Amino acid sequence: MTMPRINKLVVIGVGLIGGSFALALKKAKVVKHVVGVGRSRRNLNAALKLGVIDEIARDAASAVRDADLVLIGTPVGQMPGVMKAIAPHLNDKTIVTDGGSTKQDVIACARKHLGKHFANFVPAHPMAGTEHSGAAAAFPELYRGRKVIVVPQAETAARALRMVRASWVACGAKVVRLQAHEHDDILAAVSHLPHAVAFALMGTLAKRDDARHVLGFSAGGLRDTVRISGSSPEMWRDIFLANRSALVGAMDKYLFEINSLRKFLKAGDGQALQAAFERARDARERWLVKPARG
Amino acid sequence: MTMPRINKLVVIGVGLIGGSFALALKKAKVVKHVVGVGRSRRNLNAALKLGVIDEIARDAASAVRDADLVLIGTPVGQMPGVMKAIAPHLNDKTIVTDGGSTKQDVIACARKHLGKHFANFVPAHPMAGTEHSGAAAAFPELYRGRKVIVVPQAETAARALRMVRASWVACGAKVVRLQAHEHDDILAAVSHLPHAVAFALMGTLAKRDDARHVLGFSAGGLRDTVRISGSSPEMWRDIFLANRSALVGAMDKYLFEINSLRKFLKAGDGQALQAAFERARDARERWLVKPARG
Numbered sequence: 361m362t363m364p365r366i367n368k369l370v371v372i373g374v375g376l377i378g379g380s381f382a383l384a385l386k387k388a389k390v391v392k393h394v395v396g397v398g399r400s401r402r403n404l405n406a407a408l409k410l411g412v413i414d415e416i417a418r419d420a421a422s423a424v425r426d427a428d429l430v431l432i433g434t435p436v437g438q439m440p441g442v443m444k445a446i447a448p449h450l451n452d453k454t455i456v457t458d459g460g461s462t463k464q465d466v467i468a469c470a471r472k473h474l475g476k477h478f479a480n481f482v483p484a485h486p487m488a489g490t491e492h493s494g495a496a497a498a499f500p501e502l503y504r505g506r507k508v509i510v511v512p513q514a515e516t517a518a519r520a521l522r523m524v525r526a527s528w529v530a531c532g533a534k535v536v537r538l539q540a541h542e543h544d545d546i547l548a549a550v551s552h553l554p555h556a557v558a559f560a561l562m563g564t565l566a567k568r569d570d571a572r573h574v575l576g577f578s579a580g581g582l583r584d585t586v587r588i589s590g591s592s593p594e595m596w597r598d599i600f601l602a603n604r605s606a607l608v609g610a611m612d613k614y615l616f617e618i619n620s621l622r623k624f625l626k627a628g629d630g631q632a633l634q635a636a637f638e639r640a641r642d643a644r645e646r647w648l649v650k651p652a653r654g
Numbered sequence: 655m656t657m658p659r660i661n662k663l664v665v666i667g668v669g670l671i672g673g674s675f676a677l678a679l680k681k682a683k684v685v686k687h688v689v690g691v692g693r694s695r696r697n698l699n700a701a702l703k704l705g706v707i708d709e710i711a712r713d714a715a716s717a718v719r720d721a722d723l724v725l726i727g728t729p730v731g732q733m734p735g736v737m738k739a740i741a742p743h744l745n746d747k748t749i750v751t752d753g754g755s756t757k758q759d760v761i762a763c764a765r766k767h768l769g770k771h772f773a774n775f776v777p778a779h780p781m782a783g784t785e786h787s788g789a790a791a792a793f794p795e796l797y798r799g800r801k802v803i804v805v806p807q808a809e810t811a812a813r814a815l816r817m818v819r820a821s822w823v824a825c826g827a828k829v830v831r832l833q834a835h836e837h838d839d840i841l842a843a844v845s846h847l848p849h850a851v852a853f854a855l856m857g858t859l860a861k862r863d864d865a866r867h868v869l870g871f872s873a874g875g876l877r878d879t880v881r882i883s884g885s886s887p888e889m890w891r892d893i894f895l896a897n898r899s900a901l902v903g904a905m906d907k908y909l910f911e912i913n914s915l916r917k918f919l920k921a922g923d924g925q926a927l928q929a930a931f932e933r934a935r936d937a938r939e940r941w942l943v944k945p946a947r948g
Binding site: 550 | 731781782784800801803830840841845849850851853854855859861865866868870871872873874875876877878879880881882883885887888892894895898902904906907908909910911913915916919922924928930933934935936937938939940941942
C-alpha cells in the first residue's frame with residue numbers, strides 16, 4: 361500500500377483519538393500541517409504546546425477549507441452539528457472520516473448532513489483507547505497493532521477509502537471492513553457492555569457511606585475491573601444513546617448471566633457456580649491464547 | 655517489631671498465596687526450612703524445583719509435627735478437612751494461620767476442629783493476588799506494600815498474634831486488624847463482587863456462537879475488566895459459598911445500579927446516564943488520588 365501524502369489534516373475534537381491519529385501520522389511523516397478545532401481553548405492550547413497540532417482554527421467551517429483529510433474525533437453526539445457546519449465548506453477533493461464508537465447512527469447522520477460529499481466520507485472506528493481523555497492523553501503508538509474497522513457504503517468513493525485505509529496503516533493499525541450493524545453489535549458486546557459493567561460496579565461502591573474505608577482494602581482485581589469507569593462520562597453517554605438497541609440487548613444477556621450466578625449462590629449450588637466460572641475462565645484463556653499456568 | 659525466627663514452616667496448599675508467603679519469608683531470611691503439603695504431586699514437584707519449598711510431606715498430619723508455623727493456604731472449602739487432620743498432631747507451641755478469603759466461616763471451622771489449639775490460631779487474609787494460581791505463579795514480592803487483615807479472637811494467644819504479625823511484616827505487608835463480619839462485608843464489596851461481575855461478563859461473551867470473531871475486536875478495556883475471570887473456579891466457588899449472605903447483599907446493590915443504567919438507556923435519559931457515569935468516575939478518581947488528565 362502506498363503511503364498517503366496529506367498536506368493539511370484537520371482534526372475536529374483533539375482528544376485521545378484525534379490527537380493520537382495526528383501524532384501517529386506526524387511520526388510516520390505523511391502529514392505536513394495539522395489544524396485542530398475544538399470546544400475547549402485550554403485543551404487546544406495544550407495540543408499546540410505538545411505538538412499534537414500545528415495551528416488552532418477558529419471554527420470547523422473555516423478549518424476544513426482546502427483540507428486533504430478531516431478526522432471528526434468528537435463524541436458521537438456532537439457529529440450532527442459538526443457535519444452540518446462543515447458540509448458547505450468542503451471541496452470535492454476533501455476526504456472526511458471519523459473515529460466514532462458507533463456506526464449506524466454516524467452513517468445516517470453523514471448521509472443526512474454531508475449531501476454530495478457523502479461519497480468522500482469513510483466511516484471508521486479504531487479499536488483502541490485508554491481511560492484518559494483530552495489532547496494530553498494522546499500518544500503516537502496508540503494504534504500500533506490495533507484493528508481499525510472501516511464501514512464503506514455503496515456510495516463511498518474508492519479514492520476516499522484508499523486514503524483513509526492508508527492513513528490508518530501509516531499509524532500502524534490493521535484495517536478491517538465490516539457492515540455497520542455488525543460493527544454496532546460487536547462493539548456493544550466487547551466495549552459498550554464492559555463500560556456499563558465497570559460504571560455500575562464503581563457506582564455501587566461509590567454509594568457506600570464508608571466507600572473510602574472499604575476501597576482501602578481493595579487489591580489489583582477491583583482496580584482493573586473498574587479501570588474503564590474512569591472514561592469520559594459525556595462521550596459514553598453519547599455512545600450508549602447512539603447504540604441503544606444493541607446495547608440493551610447485550611445488557612440483557614449479561615443480566616441473565618449474573619442473575620444466574622446469584623441464583624446458584626442463593627441456592628448454595630457450588631457445582632453450577634464452578635461450571636459457570638470454568639466456562640468463563642476457559643473462554644478467556646482461548647481468547648488470550650495463553651499457556652496454562654500453575 | 656522483632657523479626658520472627660521460624661525453624662520449620664509448613665505450607666498446606668502451595669499455591670499463589672502459600673507459595674508467595676514461603677518465598678517472601680525465605681527472602682527475608684527468617685525461615686530455615688519449608689515443608690509443603692498439597693493434593694497435586696505435580697504442583698508440589700514444581701514448588702520444590704522452584705525453591706518455593708524445601709521438602710514435600712506425605713500428608714498434613716505428619717507435616718505439622720514440630721512446626722513453628724503452619725499456613726493453611728488451601729481454598730476455604732478444604733479447611734475443615736485440613737484442620738480436622740492436623741489438630742491431633744499439633745504441639746502446644748505450633749502457631750497456625752490461614753490465608754482464606756472469608757473469615758467468619760474459617761473461624762467457626764477452626765473453633766470446631768482445632769480444639770485446645772484454637773488459641774494458637776490466627777485468622778488472616780492478605781489483600782493480594784493475581785489471576786494465576788499454583789506454585790509456579792508464586793513470587794516473593796506479592797505482599798510488598800499490601801494490607802494483610804488479621805482477625806484475632808478473644809481466645810487468641812498474644813504470642814501467636816505477634817508471630818503472625820511479624821511474619822507478614824517480614825513479607826513487606828502492612829497488618830490491619832478487623833472484626834470478622836467487617837472483613838467479610840468489605841471483601842464481598844471490593845473483591846467477591848468484582849469477581850462475580852468479571853465471571854458474568856466473560857461468561858456472557860463465551861456463550862456467543864461467534865465469540866472468537868467478536869473477541870478479536872476487543873481492546874484493552876475488556877481485557878482488564880475480565881482479567882480476574884481467569885482466577886481459579888474451585889477457589890472462587892468456595893469463597894462465594896463461604897461468604898454467601900454478604901455477597902448476595904453486595905450483588906443486589908450492584909444489580910440495582912446496573913438495572914438503573916439499563917432503565918435510563920431504554921428511556922433515552924442521557925442526563926441520568928451521564929450523572930451516573932460521573933459519580934462512578936469521580937469516586938474512582940478520589941480513590942486512586944490521581945491528578946486530573948487532559
